[in-house]
Amino acid sequence: MDNNKKNCIAQNQSQEGGGLSRRDLLKGAGLTGAALIAAGSGAAMAQTPSLQAAPSRIPVAEAFETLTSAESAALDAFASRIIPSDDGTPGAREARAVHFIDRGLTGAMAVSRDQYAVGLAALDSLAMERGGVAFSFLSASEQDAIIEAMTQNAIAAYPMLNAGFFNTVRTHTIEGTFSDPYYGGNRDFVGWALLGYPGVRIASSADDVSQGSALAPSRQSAYDMPAYTKDPVAGVQSGGANHGH
């Protein structure tokens, strides 16, 4: 655990031009363990007995397209305070909302890329001032205090940490947690389970509707359904092709 954490902090350090002393680094590593225990859900801890697995809240196997490692760590911590998993049920972290945001920022949400760059860097700088560690290594209550101050536009030293940035992250975290899994979030349908939404389906009968959230979850993406794949399907033509104009 400590090696990976140190690597992570070292990356932060190198990106920010080296504001950390060796003492800060060790202090940060020490805080990390406590913060992790404070923030981690019982279920998450139970599933991560090995030291190696603990920091891979965001598995390295799935690369980010635009977010740096420091940005993704800060954003994951932020998102998981918006929809936490302290109660033992999955939240934004388990839904991997950050992967949704990362993908979105390369395309449909690109207009927000600069806001994320500026805001997430400021979050880490503020955390460094307050606790000597990156935002993701603050305790949950310390993170919550910063987020609460953001919603009040009450962080004078970092005006980019304001309600506008909070709303952007909140909106995208919601979208990443509750969208179709095709977009990289809502992993294993944890978001839809949280809401009691039984999932996308082609049709619903009156009986289905009367069962409501007791209906067996469909557990499929829209794009698991052959009707909506974009691959050419023999014998199926899309609307306009029939008309020949």
Place this chain on the structure above:
Amino acid sequence: MATEMPRTDVVVIGLGAVGGVAVLPLVNAGLNVIGLEAGGWMGTRDFAPDEIRNNIRDWPQAVPKAKNEIPTTRANINFEAVQGGGHPMMNGVGGTSLHYWAQSWRLNPWDFKTVSETTRRYGANRIPEDSTVEDWPFSYEDLEPFYDRVEYALGVSGNAGNIQGTLHAGGNQFEGPRSRSYPMPGLRSSGFTDMMGEAARTLGWHPFQGPAAINSEVYGDRPGCFYHGFCDRGGCHVAAKSSTAVTTIPEALKSGRLKVVTHARVLRIVNNADGRVTGVEYLSGNQVMFQPADAVLLASHTYENSRLLLLSRSKEFPEGLANNSGQVGQHYLSHHQGAPVIALFPRNLNNWYGLPAQGVAIDEWADDNFDHGDLDFIGGGNLWAHTDRKPISAAKMSTFDLVPNWGAKWKAFISENADRTNASYIQKTTLPYRGNYLDLDPLVKDRLGLPVIRITAEYRQNELRIAAFTQDRMEEWYRAAGAVQIIRAPLGSAMGTSTHAYGGTRMGDDPATNVTDRFGFAHEAPNLGILGASVMGTSGSRNPTLTAQALAWRTAEHLVANWESIAG
């Protein structure tokens, strides 16, 4: 130089909800028609149940013409107009009828005679002083045959309330007489709509399932609704929604006399020295084309209808085509359909697979269906409780000021209540006023360098008083159904962009106050017809599409019947 295309009888600009309807009577009469559409074809496989794509990212598959020309908005001339939000319309064959809610109402007879009926019943001083409202140049009865034709040509489901003067329980008791029933019964009810209907009856009201251009059963070669829950800004994956892309346009194509030209971005309408229009200039890729025609029907939605006229300047029309009167852009209004009441119930409503058009309507408080003698407004609102729910929008639900909007308490709140909330949809009588208008923005341009439309408009006291009054009625209804928390949205101020946008080319007999005559042809350019809600002078308290479609059919039939005098 523009590349000139072979001449045709009629060119229709825009193959959406109204242009897509008008082509059918034209080709049926033997006319050759070219439809210019900025977007392309989309089919059922493009219509996935995907909230991100449909509702959050606003149809990235569609041609984004409209999104590059978003109107600017300001409440009045004391503000600078700014672009905000998006453009409510989409480009594609079928236009916004591809993904609209498909509520397909007829207007109430009162909406055609607001001035004379108000004067008769309450006195002329009850018409708001600053309003420019006029009676329509014809009555509901004159439009009834065209409502009927469109309902059957498209496929509209609903339960009739008044057939030839005989009232029928289960339908709208306040509707104007219809010549026959709908071609299909109304959409099915749900536990929630049954609950709301029962609550309304305890109040002495008459609830009913409103009409929708959505099949409730097999109609022609299209199936009934599958109720999968992605109808709001969603195209129909089984073509049960009666968009013009799957109804009148394919029907017209069968004749061989309709040619659909997709990805055609119209630049201007051209006229000659006699003031008659001669054709349409459009952009295809980066090539400028000219399509000559004997008649032109402009059907590009309210904002673009006014914009294209104002952009089509010539020696004969220096202030824009058909605008020597200065009336293009006047009498504009955005329907007051916001200011919802939001309710929280103590149990799940099972609305995950609902749709906006599946709901319960209350018409007791709409139009002039109740006595306004002691009230300080005219008109009213149609109350609509519907079943639509999708996961992202559900998670963004109101917190009713009970919890913060993030963190553990919020998570527990939405987990418990995601399926327990409902937001009303109340459409209100909205009037045209002096000082509310459309013109070309002096600063903001689209990507071709052409100015976008500027909306200068705000709601006035009449709309705000209806909003407050109908919020009271809505809360009463929700409480009767067992709601435990109620939130009311603010009543509204500036009129923003809206799908329900009216006026700018109003229809009327007086050329000094109206752009088109009673049949929809421009007073100043007689072979130019204008289709859409831009010709409507009142909104009514219900969705405009079916009325705009009935008017389009009527304009097309008038062109056919008077071909020599109009186009000859």
